[in-house]
Amino acid sequence: MALRNILKEGEPTLLKKSRAVADFNPRLHQLIDDLRETLLHADGVGLAAPQVGVLRRVVLVMDTEKEDATPEEQLIELVNPEIVAASGEQIGPEGCLSLPGVYGIVKRPDLVKVRAQDRNGKFFEVWGSMLTARAFCHEIDHLNGVLFRSIADEILTPEQLEEMRNCEDDDEDEEKPEGTNE
Ligand code: NI
Secondary structure: OOOOOOOOOOOHHHHOOOEOOOOOOHHHHHHHHHHHHHHHHHOOOEEEHHHHOOOEOEEEEEOOOOOOOOHHHHEEEEEEEEEEEEEOOEEEEEOOOOOOOOOEEEEEOOEEEEEEEOOOOOEEEEEEEHHHHHHHHHHHHHHOOOOHHHOOOEEOOHHHHHHHHHHHHHOOOOOOOOOOOO
16 A cells, blocks of 8 residues: 545636546556545545546545444445435535645535445445535535535634634544544
């Protein structure tokens, strides 16, 4: 495994649409292993292949609703993911490893069902709620070249950010508050 460099906003690759994966080969497994290591190292809640410069439909999402699981166990690998059902609405802060220090208020469904393939091509479905639903939507947007800045209702000012951080400090039980990087 190897850490990969996370592209930052301004890189044209982040605005391109990724292609579907057709070959579930060792090269794909290497990419997924590298994404895992890179995401865990960056301490984010999700990462998409285009963020490391690979325009393939592969994302990782941490299921932070699984509170007793280790970060490794929370990681969900999704190849060719699609949202097949969504309901409810949540409005809250969102960040991105490709936009360090930037947070915006983004509206998302609060429950989604995703259909995807695993690293061997086997189809599966997974539900996500709350922050995990947000992460699924955010990562799948990356596959379509969409960064949250372009769909945010507003970008938080430094003062609002400070306020959000203070709230997080007060809430010691919450290890991964909303607004952590994806
Ligand atoms: Ni992101």
